[in-house]
Amino acid sequence: MTTPFLEVKNLNVSFPTEDGEVMASQDISFNVALGETLAIVGESGSGKSVSNLAVMGLHNRARTNISGEAWLNLASGPVDVISAPEETVRRLRGKSMAMIFQDPMSALHPYYSIGDQLSEAWRLYNEGSKSDGIKRAAQMLDLVGIPDAARRVQEYPHQFSGGMRQRVMIAMALINNPSLLIADEPTTALDVTVQSQILQLLRDMQKEFNMAVILITHDLGVVAEVADRVNVMYAGKIVEKAGIDSIYYNSLHPYTMGLLSSIPRVDQLGGHRLKTIPGQPPSLIGLPAGCSFRSRCEFASNVTGNLCATSAPLLEIKAPEHASRCHLSVEQLNEFNPSDVRGTHK
Amino acid sequence: MSESVLKLEGLKKHFPTTTGGVFSRVKGVVKAVDGVDLEVARGETVGLVGESGCGKTTVGRTVLKLYEPTDGKIFFEGEDITKLSRHEMKPLRSQMQMIFQDPFASLNPRHTVGAIVSASFDIHGIKPEGGVKKSVQDLLERVGLNPEHINRFPHEFSGGQRQRIGIARALALKPKLIVADEPVSALDVSIQAQVVNLLDDLQQELGLAYLFVAHDLSVVQHISDRVVVMYLGKVMEMANTTELFANPRHPYTKALLSAVPIPDPEIERKRERIILQGDLPSPVNPPAGCVFNTRCWKVQDRCRVEVPQVLEISPKHTLACHFPEGN
Ligand SMILES: Nc1ncnc2c1ncn2[C@@H]1O[C@H](COP(=O)(O)OP(=O)(O)OP(=O)(O)O)[C@@H](O)[C@H]1O
Ligand SMILES: Nc1ncnc2c1ncn2[C@@H]1O[C@H](COP(=O)(O)OP(=O)(O)OP(=O)(O)O)[C@@H](O)[C@H]1O
Ligand code: SF4
Ligand SMILES: [Mg+2]
Ligand SMILES: [Mg+2]
Numbered sequence: 210m211t212t213p214f215l216e217v218k219n220l221n222v223s224f225p226t227e228d229g230e231v232m233a234s235q236d237i238s239f240n241v242a243l244g245e246t247l248a249i250v251g252e253s254g255s256g257k258s259v260s261n262l263a264v265m266g267l268h269n270r271a272r273t274n275i276s277g278e279a280w281l282n283l284a285s286g287p288v289d290v291i292s293a294p295e296e297t298v299r300r301l302r303g304k305s306m307a308m309i310f311q312d313p314m315s316a317l318h319p320y321y322s323i324g325d326q327l328s329e330a331w332r333l334y335n336e337g338s339k340s341d342g343i344k345r346a347a348q349m350l351d352l353v354g355i356p357d358a359a360r361r362v363q364e365y366p367h368q369f370s371g372g373m374r375q376r377v378m379i380a381m382a383l384i385n386n387p388s389l390l391i392a393d394e395p396t397t398a399l400d401v402t403v404q405s406q407i408l409q410l411l412r413d414m415q416k417e418f419n420m421a422v423i424l425i426t427h428d429l430g431v432v433a434e435v436a437d438r439v440n441v442m443y444a445g446k447i448v449e450k451a452g453i454d455s456i457y458y459n460s461l462h463p464y465t466m467g468l469l470s471s472i473p474r475v476d477q478l479g480g481h482r483l484k485t486i487p488g489q490p491p492s493l494i495g496l497p498a499g500c501s502f503r504s505r506c507e508f509a510s511n512v513t514g515n516l517c518a519t520s521a522p523l524l525e526i527k528a529p530e531h532a533s534r535c536h537l538s539v540e541q542l543n544e545f546n547p548s549d550v551r552g553t554h555k
Numbered sequence: 556m557s558e559s560v561l562k563l564e565g566l567k568k569h570f571p572t573t574t575g576g577v578f579s580r581v582k583g584v585v586k587a588v589d590g591v592d593l594e595v596a597r598g599e600t601v602g603l604v605g606e607s608g609c610g611k612t613t614v615g616r617t618v619l620k621l622y623e624p625t626d627g628k629i630f631f632e633g634e635d636i637t638k639l640s641r642h643e644m645k646p647l648r649s650q651m652q653m654i655f656q657d658p659f660a661s662l663n664p665r666h667t668v669g670a671i672v673s674a675s676f677d678i679h680g681i682k683p684e685g686g687v688k689k690s691v692q693d694l695l696e697r698v699g700l701n702p703e704h705i706n707r708f709p710h711e712f713s714g715g716q717r718q719r720i721g722i723a724r725a726l727a728l729k730p731k732l733i734v735a736d737e738p739v740s741a742l743d744v745s746i747q748a749q750v751v752n753l754l755d756d757l758q759q760e761l762g763l764a765y766l767f768v769a770h771d772l773s774v775v776q777h778i779s780d781r782v783v784v785m786y787l788g789k790v791m792e793m794a795n796t797t798e799l800f801a802n803p804r805h806p807y808t809k810a811l812l813s814a815v816p817i818p819d820p821e822i823e824r825k826r827e828r829i830i831l832q833g834d835l836p837s838p839v840n841p842p843a844g845c846v847f848n849t850r851c852w853k854v855q856d857r858c859r860v861e862v863p864q865v866l867e868i869s870p871k872h873t874l875a876c877h878f879p880e881g882n
Binding site: 400401402403404428469473 | 749815
C-alpha cells in the first residue's frame, strides 16, 4: 500500500455568522495517493468546496474556524497545512498543490494576455526571464491541446471559448508540476462534447505528472468515468466512502442510494418515473440532533429505538474499504438497496 | 393524425452584428437559427438539443414571437402567426408560455409569490373563476408548493421550489404550449427529478405540448417523445426518442450521445468515446457545405461544398448528412 500524498484527519470548518455558526464541514477524514483520483460528490451546499478550500489554505483564517489536520507528504517531509504558518501554505500552493475552479472567467485576469498570466505563475517558483516564462506558457498551452499555442499565448481571455479557457486554467494549475490537483466542478459550465475533451485531458495530465487528483462534482456520470474512489457528502459530513464500484453497485447509505436512482440515464429507456428524494437538506446552522439525513430518509423507521432522531451515526467501516454513516446494519442496507442502482447489466 | 399545436417551417432568425460606436454599421449577421422545421402535437414533448450556442434558446424565443423571425413560418394550432403584430398576438400569448432556465434571475425578488403568479391574470385582464387568490393557491398546490406560502418572497424558497414558482406562473393562463428553456439545468440532481416528474404529471393531466430545450441528453431522453438535434442553427437529425438514441445516424448525434457520461463505472470503462476536436465555428461565418464538416470524422470533399438536404430516411426520422452512420 502506497503512502497517501494527502491525509486529511478530522477536519472541521465553520463560519461564525449573525444567525449562528454555519457548520460547513464536520469530521472530514480522507486520503489520496499519487496517481489516484478521488471524487467528492453530494448536493449543492454539502461542504465539498469548503473542505477542499481549507486544504488549499484559501479560507480567511480570521473569519473561519478551522480545526483538524491535513498532511501533505512532501519529499522534504510531511507538512500539516492546517497548522502551518500562512506563508508556508502560500509557498506550497501553486507548487505542490493547485486548484481549478468552476468558473474560469473569474480566475483569469481580463487585462493580461494568457501568456503573461501563465508566465507569472511559472516565475513565482522558477528562475527565468519573462521570455523563458512565455516559452514555458506556450509549451503548456500546447500540452493542453490549444492549437497554434505560440501565437495564442499573446491573446486575451475573451478571445478564448469556454472550453479553451478551462484548458488554460488546467495549464496554469499544472505549470509547476504539482503533486496534488483539486478540480472543483471543472466541467459543470461546459457542454458534453467539451466536457469529454476536458476529462480526457485531465486523465492524460494525471498520467503525465503522476498527480493525486481530487475531483469535486455533483455529476455521477462524470464520477463513473474518472474516479478510483468516492466520498459522498451530505450536510457537511462524509456519509459514505468507498471504491467506485462499491458506491455504484453496492451502496451502503440511503442518501447515496437515493441520489443514484434519481438520475435519468441515456442508456436506459425513459418513460418510468424518476425516483426522488423528497424534502431538502437541513440548514447547517443548529443542525438537528441525530442523523442529518433523517427527515428525508425512507428507511429510518427500520432503526430500532428512534436512534436516527437522537444520536448522530458515526462513519464506520461496514465492509472492506467501505465506510458509511448510518445506524442501519449492512444486512438491512443490502436489502433496501434498490436493484436498479446496481446497474442493468448485472 | 394528432392535433398539431406548433409547426415551424424553414424558421430563420438572423441577428445583425454591428461595428459598434456612434456610427455603427451592420458588419454581418449571426445566423443563430437558419432554417428549422419542426412540429409539436398536443400532449407531446419535443426535445431540442445541441451544443451551447447552436440556437436552441433563439428557436424558443422566436416561437413565442419574443423575436421577430427573419424568414420562415410559425403556425400555432394551424394558424399562421408569423406576421401577427404584438397587438394581434396578445390573445395568443396566454396560450403559449415559457419557463426560463434560471430560477433565481427570472423571478422578481421584490414581489411575493402571489404577485408573481397572478401577474399574468392582470396583464391579460382575466378574472379567474373563484377569484385570483384562490386560483393562485390552486396553482401553487398543483406544482407541489404550500398554498399558505402565497405571501412569501422568492429568496425564501430553494432552487427547486423557485423553479416550481416559474412553472406555476407559466400554467396560470392554461396554456396549450410551454417552451421550457433549460428548466432543470440549474438544479441539483435530486431536485431535478422532482421537477421533471412534475412536468410529466402536468402534461398527463392537461394535455400540454412542450418544446423542451436542454443540453443534458439524459434528461431530454427521459422526458421527450421526439428529439431534434441542432448544430450551428440547423437541424441535423430528428426522430422519435427511442429511435434516435438506439440508432443515431448523423455523426454529430453520434458524437453527442457518446459524450454523455453514464453513471455506471463498468459501462464507462468499456465505452468508446468520439471526442470532437475543436470548437463550434462562428455562426457569423458558418462553414460552407455541411456546417458540421470542420469537426466531422467522416468528412469528404463533397461535405465542404454541398449542403446536405434534410431527408426522411425512415418514417418520422429525418437527417441531413451525405455520409450517415450505420445501415
Ligand atoms: N464564507 C461563508 N460564510 C458562511 N457560510 C458559508 C461560507 N462559505 C460557504 N458557506 C456555506 O457552507 C456550506 C457548504 O458550502 P460549499 O461551498 O462547500 O458547498 P458545495 O458542496 O461546494 O456546494 P456546490 O455544489 O453548490 O458548490 C453552504 O451551506 C454554504 O452556504
Ligand atoms: N440577441 C442576440 N443578438 C446577437 N446574437 C445573438 C443574440 N441572441 C443569441 N445570439 C447568438 O446566436 C447564437 C445562438 O444563441 P442561443 O442563445 O440561441 O444558443 P443556445 O443553443 O440557446 O445556447 P446555450 O446552450 O448556451 O443556451 C449564438 O451564437 C449567440 O451568440
Ligand atoms: S442513520 Fe437513520 S436516518 Fe440516517 S441514513 Fe441511516 S437509517 Fe437513514
Ligand atoms: Mg462548491
Ligand atoms: Mg440557451
